[in-house]
Amino acid sequence: MxxxxxxxxxxxxxxxxxxxxxxxxxxxxxxxxxxxxxxxxxxxxxxxxxxxxxxxxxxxxxDGIFLVDDSTKRVSIYKPNVHMVTRRDDKMFSDVPKGVKVKFNVFSMIDSLKVDISAFKVTIDDPYGESTWIDGRDNGDKDFPDVGKENFNFLTDDLAYSFDSTGRYIIRFWMKPAGESSYQVVSEKVINSK
Incomplete structure (x- = not known):
């Protein structure tokens, strides 16, 4: 034994x-x-x-939409094409002098969106990371894109914004996937202040 x-x-x-x-x-x-x-x-x-x-x-x-399903151990990645143009007085711009207050809007063209979203927003971050909301929509708004719509355009309201510091100001387009609680950045555009 x-x-x-x-x-x-x-x-x-x-x-x-x-x-x-x-x-x-x-x-x-x-x-x-x-x-x-x-x-x-x-x-x-x-x-x-x-x-x-x-x-x-x-x-x-x-800059895409990442959805993680823990129950099925599946990750889905969606990368819509989001092109943004910054406009003041109906002219495109990407550089501004330091210390100037500019009234502008952001025109966005969205295509190839393969996931349903419940909201989107556009923000601007100064060179120090301070974020300002420009405009956005959620699925309760009358001009929100229909469910399943892959292509749409969006023009923000005008924003009067002071470019007080030298550096990069980052415009971000955010989307919130349907059924999720947080926004995800899907596109960025830079405005340089000198």
């Missing part, structure tokens, strides 16, 4: 040791990821030649 216990214990130890050695054989390396010439924090890892990137990092850098 004692011999049997010793053999079983030896067999279990051998199996566990073999498993630990096998797991240690996996080659794991840190992966540096660059997006638009800037390195992403905690970029990713490379395991046995396969790249693994964080969904959070991808979502923040790729």
């Amino acid at each position: 004692k011999l049997r216990k010793i053999m079983i214990s030896t067999l279990i130890i051998a199996l566990l040791s073999g498993t630990a050695v096998y797991a240690a054989d996996a080659v794991v390396q840190k992966l540096r990821v660059w997006v638009n010439k800037k390195e992403v924090d905690d970029g990713g890892i490379l395991v046995d030649g396969k790249s693994y990137l964080s969904l959070k990092q991808l979502n923040e850098k790729l």
Whole structure:
């Protein structure tokens, strides 16, 4: 009986040791990821030649709609085409002098939207990250696009905005997927103040 216990214990130890050695054989390396010439924090890892990137990092850098379904372990990524034009006095612009107050609007053309949304908004961030709401709509508004509509245009109301600092002001177009509680950035446009 004692011999049997010793053999079983030896067999279990051998199996566990073999498993630990096998797991240690996996080659794991840190992966540096660059997006638009800037390195992403905690970029990713490379395991046995396969790249693994964080969904959070991808979502923040790729300007798309990421939907995660924990129950089915499925991630759906949607990348609508959203083109924005900044206009003042019906003329396009992308540069403004520092310290000038400009009355402008944003014209957006949206196409290839393959997911239903319940709201969208347009914001501007100053060079220090302070965000200002420009305009937006939700599915209760009469001019909100119909459910399933893939293509639509949107013109914001005029905004009188002071470009008090030198730097990049970022216009962002946000969408809230139907059934979700938060907005996701789907497009960005830069206004430079000098």
